[in-house]
Amino acid sequence: xxxxxxxxxxxxxxxxxxxxxxxxxxxxxxxxxxxxxxxxxxxxxxxxxxxxxxxxxxxxxxxxxxxxxxxxxxxxxxxxxxxxxxxxxxxxxxxxxxxxxxxxxxxxxxx
Amino acid sequence: xxxxxxxxxxxxxxxxxxxxxxxxxxxxxxxxxxxxxxxxxxxxxxxxxxxxxxxxxxxxxxxxxxxxxxxxxxxxxxxxxxxxxxxxxxxxxxxxxxxxxxxxxxxxxxxxxxx
Numbered sequence: 563x564x565x566x567x568x569x570x571x572x573x574x575x576x577x578x579x580x581x582x583x584x585x586x587x588x589x590x591x592x593x594x595x596x597x598x599x600x601x602x603x604x605x606x607x608x609x610x611x612x613x614x615x616x617x618x619x620x621x622x623x624x625x626x627x628x629x630x631x632x633x634x635x636x637x638x639x640x641x642x643x644x645x646x647x648x649x650x651x652x653x654x655x656x657x658x659x660x661x662x663x664x665x666x667x668x669x670x671x672x673x
Numbered sequence: 674x675x676x677x678x679x680x681x682x683x684x685x686x687x688x689x690x691x692x693x694x695x696x697x698x699x700x701x702x703x704x705x706x707x708x709x710x711x712x713x714x715x716x717x718x719x720x721x722x723x724x725x726x727x728x729x730x731x732x733x734x735x736x737x738x739x740x741x742x743x744x745x746x747x748x749x750x751x752x753x754x755x756x757x758x759x760x761x762x763x764x765x766x767x768x769x770x771x772x773x774x775x776x777x778x779x780x781x782x783x784x785x786x787x788x
Contacts, residue, residue: 593775595775595777603781603782604765604779604780604781604782605716605765605779606779607776607777607778610775610776612775649715649716653775660706660718660721661718661777662718663715663716663717664715665714665715666714666715
């Protein structure tokens, strides 16, 4: 089977940097994704890492270490609108495009 | 990116009734999935909607409770049958297209409350 672990909640200050970690266990790995979900909204895609290293997209970056079964999402220059839940997700073994989600990290941003 | 429309967006349903959720995509997609998200929880995959054949259900989900149709490459329905309060949840349609790479897009969800 597969499992993902991420913190349930993180609090940071507006303008700061925050890192949300994700560790996973899987018998077959194809990639790690991150999704953002605001209250009352649908999940939206943020990033995808298939190879080790850092992927940067504006204020958001995502990192993957396949050898450590570990990844993180880095949010810089935090804004109040970044208050949301963030889910890491892995593509399920077998490569059938099905994504399995972690339990999500609720990010609280303080002014 | 794909534009996904779900109907209804919200509904309040009586215990024991059934409700069908529709998912319409603005372009042909290879994969369509149905997820459930209970309040404050993560997303759980219910099934993969297969075009022209029976859906593939995940462990814990059965066709009698969640019948799914996918008559073509742009449309699918999920029915929640014989509802109970435990079925109160957000139901999300998601898709992966030919050109979307590894991105999976979600509809806005259907928020069902069973009373």
